[in-house]
Amino acid sequence: MADRVASHYSEDLKLADAIVDKLRSAGKDLNKLTTADLAAVDEFHIRGRKATLELGEKMNLNGRSHILDIGSGLGGPARTLAEAYGCRVTGIDLTQAFCDAATAMSDWVGLGSRVSFTQGDATNLPFENQTFDAAMTIHVAMNIAAKDKMYLEARRVLKPGGVFAVYDVLQGEGGGVLYPVPWARDPSISHVARPDEMKSLLTNAGFKLLDVQDSTEESQRFFEKMTAQMAMTGTSPVIWHLFLGDDFPAMAHNQVRNVTERRIRTVTYICVA
Numbered sequence: 001m002a003d004r005v006a007s008h009y010s011e012d013l014k015l016a017d018a019i020v021d022k023l024r025s026a027g028k029d030l031n032k033l034t035t036a037d038l039a040a041v042d043e044f045h046i047r048g049r050k051a052t053l054e055l056g057e058k059m060n061l062n063g064r065s066h067i068l069d070i071g072s073g074l075g076g077p078a079r080t081l082a083e084a085y086g087c088r089v090t091g092i093d094l095t096q097a098f099c100d101a102a103t104a105m106s107d108w109v110g111l112g113s114r115v116s117f118t119q120g121d122a123t124n125l126p127f128e129n130q131t132f133d134a135a136m137t138i139h140v141a142m143n144i145a146a147k148d149k150m151y152l153e154a155r156r157v158l159k160p161g162g163v164f165a166v167y168d169v170l171q172g173e174g175g176g177v178l179y180p181v182p183w184a185r186d187p188s189i190s191h192v193a194r195p196d197e198m199k200s201l202l203t204n205a206g207f208k209l210l211d212v213q214d215s216t217e218e219s220q221r222f223f224e225k226m227t228a229q230m231a232m233t234g235t236s237p238v239i240w241h242l243f244l245g246d247d248f249p250a251m252a253h254n255q256v257r258n259v260t261e262r263r264i265r266t267v268t269y270i271c272v273a
């Protein structure tokens with residue numbers, strides 16, 4: 001299961017090279033790259049960098065904070081918050097190629113000393129109890145069947161009072177998810193939770209739920225804009241097809257229908273340990 005999830009995301013072990021080529025052809029000065037230059041590829045979730053900054057606002061961060069990003073992908077959210085708050089971020093992700101690319105990209109933008117990425121599984125975190133001041137997870141749990149274990153592990157590694165911010169794709173009321181989607185080409189590695197399950201999953205793990213925000217309407221506009229741009233120019237505002245490959249246009253089209261027909265919802269949960 002874990003191997004199938006990792007190979008869904010990337011079979012290309014030279015991801016950083018492919019990203020450099022893409023940035024060069026987009027006319028970016030590789031000696032002066034900023035986190036904003038990388039956002040089209042490294043914020044791999046619906047509503048991009050804006051959504052990451054919204055989570056940061058809820059996490060009580062400062063320059064002394066050490067935060068954990070569970071399912072850190074290419075490291076965009078980690079770099080965005082390290083830059084915005086001056087904090088340290090440790091990312092963990094199942095996909096080794098993503099961890100390697102995330103490490104390289106952090107060095108490109110001068111954040112290598114404040115962010116680090118380790119390959120590992122969200123349901124079995126390789127960290128001591130009460131290590132982190134705050135934790136986040138963005139669009140990861142829909143690949144994880146054992147969400148109870150994932151949230152118990154997040155609770156275990158957080159210091160008492162630490163904020164856990166969860167921004168995820170959930171099953172909507174409008175019918176089954178249409179595949180392929182960016183997190184799965186078919187249902188075998190897709191485990192979207194229903195909104196009514198989330199509250200008990202989080203409270204059973206020992207969290208106190210502080211806030212719930214549904215961003216589905218804004219997510220619909222995000223995908224409508226993306227597919228309109230793809231239709232007009234043949235390019236997309238995100239360059240996730242670098243690792244998702246030729247299926248990406250079909251994934252984007254399905255996501256417009258999934259979100260418009262409310263087959264999926266995007267929801268943020270802010271909890272405290």
Ligand SMILES: C[S@@+](CC[C@H](N)C(=O)[O-])C[C@H]1O[C@@H](n2cnc3c(N)ncnc32)[C@H](O)[C@@H]1O
Binds near residue numbers: 121122
């Ligand atoms: C859609 S991407 C989101 C990446 C990142 N959070 C972001 O928003 O840019 C989902 C990520 O979850 C990771 N993932 C899936 N299952 C995981 C698991 N059991 N443990 C750790 N990471 C996992 C994948 O490797 C992938 O990088």
